[in-house]
Amino acid sequence: MKRQNIYILLFALLTYFGVAAQQLSSPDGDVIMEFSLNSEGNPVYQIAFKNQEAMKSSKLGFTLKESENLDGDFTLVDSETSTFNETWKPVWGEESEIKNHYNELLVRLKQESTERFMNIRFRVFDEGVAFRYEFPEQPNLGHFIIEDEKTQFAMTGDHTAFWIPGDYDTQEYDYTESRLSEIRGLMEESITENLSQNPFSSTGVQTSLMMKTDDGLYINIHEAALIDFSVLHLELDDKNMVFNAWLTPDVQGTKSYMITPANTPWRTVMVSDDARDILASRMTYNLNEPCALEDTSWIKPVKYVGVWWEMITGKSSWAYTNDFKAVKLGVTDYGKAKPNGTHAANNKRVKELIDFAALHGFDGVLVEGWNVGWEDWYGHSKDYVFDFVTPYPDFNVDEIHAYAKTKGVEMIMHHETSSSVRNYERHLDEAYQFMKDHGYNAVKSGYVGDILPRGENHYSQWMINHYQYAIEKAADYKIMVNAHEAVRPTGIARTYPNLIGNESARGTEYQAFGGSKPNHVTVLPFTRLIGGPMDYTPGIFEMDISKLNPNNNSNVNSTIANQLALYVTMYSPLQMAADLPENYNKFLDAFQFIKDVAVDWDKSVYLEAEPGSYITIARKAKGTNNWFVGNVNGKQIRQSKISLNFLDKGKKYMATIYADAKDANYKTNPQAYTIKKMKVTSKSKLSLNSVEGGGYAISIIEE
Incomplete structure (x- = not known):
């Protein structure tokens, strides 16, 4: 049976057996998130991309200190859906305008044994899914202390991951590329010396976590709008390939103190079959509140x-x-x-x-x-x-x-x-x-x-x-x-x-x-x-x-x-x-x-991208018609082929290309480069060599 048919059948079974199930898709229809309550009243969700399973059924909830947990015995009170679509202008950025378009599902849950309420708000963008927990003001929940967050991210296989060790004090590590199943064996050598560090687990990693599946899906797990809450890490259950949320504790071991009404930061899962979409995403910014400053004229790049x-x-x-x-x-x-x-x-x-x-x-x-x-x-x-x-x-x-x-x-x-x-x-x-x-x-x-x-x-x-x-x-x-x-x-x-x-x-x-x-x-x-x-x-x-x-x-x-x-x-x-x-x-x-x-830029175009291997980006300087292109290369010599079709049609430009020389080598000859000038248009195509640890840069100035 095809994977997409299995996915559709699973949703049908959930609905048939009377489990509260909600489905939400992205504006372009490629990303689908399903929410339901399982037989124990645990909130669960799963994600598909273009009818391909991207994340298996994953539980949601919390364990609390000195109070009954918020991880089961829930019933669905009600839910509502909405659509949001705006374009906003950042003070500075990779583009002068950012589109913020998503579909939203708000589910209101009641824990029957305690009569406490917890809401979960989902937003589905063209590039992924975001959700956060919300705790409304209520009689039976005022002050509470989070012992652990029970959010899961259940992988569909033993993906390739680009990770750094989970640590309460530093992110200053080199990235390791490995299968998820190899994290435990590579953890010790990945923990290099730092002036302050506190790694917590042999399978703990930090967000933002970038992964690639064998089927060619790119998946990124992170968080957005981290306010009055501790940082999210991920601990891998490498027997079941499930990441569990792991919050940074304070000196007393407490994860977060909460007062209703309150909400958590957003948990984000980006997914695409094109790595360039991950780089181009502004989902993290879009999940934050608009600018709080009335006057931003003093903020200058x-x-x-x-x-x-x-x-x-x-x-x-x-x-x-x-x-x-x-x-x-x-x-x-x-x-x-x-x-x-x-x-x-x-x-x-x-x-x-x-x-x-x-x-x-x-x-x-x-x-x-x-x-x-x-x-x-x-x-x-x-x-x-x-x-x-x-x-x-x-x-x-x-x-x-x-x-x-x-x-x-x-x-x-x-x-x-x-x-x-x-x-x-x-x-x-x-x-x-x-x-x-x-x-x-x-x-x-x-x-x-x-x-x-x-x-x-x-x-x-x-x-x-x-x-x-x-x-x-x-x-x-x-x-x-x-x-x-x-x-x-x-x-x-x-x-x-x-x-x-x-x-x-x-x-x-x-x-x-x-x-x-x-x-x-x-x-x-x-x-x-x-x-x-x-x-x-x-x-x-x-x-x-x-x-x-x-x-x-x-x-x-x-x-x-x-x-x-x-x-x-x-x-x-x-x-x-x-x-x-x-x-x-x-x-x-x-x-x-x-x-x-x-x-500072008016527009960015992502020409080539593969995590750990290469990235090529073109950006248009703000308020001008001048472009700059950058390519960084990874572990293998590579020929980069790009089209300049992002340039205005009918206009002429002078390109200055700064590239690795043929004998350039990051170890033995790092200062070997060439500089070449040539006239280009939107019809021009370039083929440039990048050595290991090398790349090229191009300035493209309108004539």
Whole structure:
């Protein structure tokens, strides 16, 4: 019997035996979600795509602390369906307009034994299914504590997955590609060292989880609109191929505290037979609330430079002196300290960067290590670690601000909290006001190390509320936030577009810590970037780190052409040219692409995509008729064939192609590239070679 017939028969049997069953399809009819209650009164759902089973029957519900569970004995009170269709304009993004079109099913359930009510709201988009739990105000349910979420995602087979270990404190892992059944055996080697980490299970993985079935379906599991709730992980029952929801606990082991009325974040399942649809989906953003800010004119996409890379590689330091083993703010006298000679955040070096930014048309300069306290900032469980307003003796805030202003360059502030969250909240108003007083409109915040209060996790409900508090407080001061080591984004930037960037994954810094896999950047857009842009800090031209720091033998596993392509494929309205000016000056012809490429877009076209293998994207710069194309390649040499039919018909363009040279090799010859100019039209087709860890970048300028 054909699979689609089995699927139809199953639905018919559910209906025949009197089990409450509801069916909801996507606007285009390709995605079908079925909801029902089984014989024990458990809510269950399943998903099909183009009449092919994509997810088997999966249970829903919760176990509660000190209360009867919400996972069975339900009856259907009533249900209602609706359709929603709108087009909205993001403040910044991969396109200037986003379509939000879905069909919705709201089911209202009553637990007979307790007379408590729980609703489940489903939305079915053309690219997948989303659902959340809603708890209305009611007599028998007020305050309650979630012990576990019982949501299941039942797979139809032993799929290929791109995963990182489940961890309460970090996402900074390289992705492993394996069968689901192989996760347990590969887990130990997948857990690489990090400054703060807390893996929880031999089969636990993080979302966004990307998978591919043997039948060619692409499935992605994630969450959206993570507000006042703990982060969702997935634990695999590898005997039955079922993922079970696993929420991040707090220091007491509690998953989430709830007060009715309340709802959970959305659980999302994207499904398609074309990998490009996953990249093109805006479902995660659409599940968030509209923009909460009346005035967004101060939110501007930014291209910037800074001292960060020379510090990460060990060429320079954050700390001003080596004299102190311990620092007490307000007590330690830096005026008597001997400078260590490696401190990067000094007036002379920062002015050089400001000059470089002004010369090449960059918007801003980020300076890390400008403020006192870096001598003992990490590893001491220190509460009062920074005050975020007191500079080192060699960094004059007023002088630098005035100098940058004369050059038309904005300074970007850096706030490393050292994960002392109470301390950051204690100083937040003063720190943000200090920024505004000195012309800083954007901040890079960091949460390196174990959280204070001690025992708390980076991804618990309490910390999620802190990150949100910092974003909303920043909006009060008209400050843009780029949060590192914080929770991975879940589309919150639709509501608060001043969240202009996040790290929350293994970024370029790990290329200075031993390197990432050469196909790492062919996975991230399918996983981490599903929920929002990443401050990946691309643009490294000198791949041999020992040339910056003789004591660091790391190599950047990438070619220069690949680094250029990242400005297109790793979307972010906040893009750094991360390398040193000295290295860019050696390759000014290639650096031209970084100068030219946009950071905000009117349209994006996904030309080729296969997770872990390759991605090719074309984007139209906002307010222009100029296009930029980026291709990143994975583990095998490949010929990329693309059509330029996205260009306006009848118009002529000049294309500048930055590509891997024939002898380019990310290990032995990463700086080998070619630059070719040619006239193109919408009828043009290109065939370009990409080496392992390589790629190409193209600027297409209307004549």
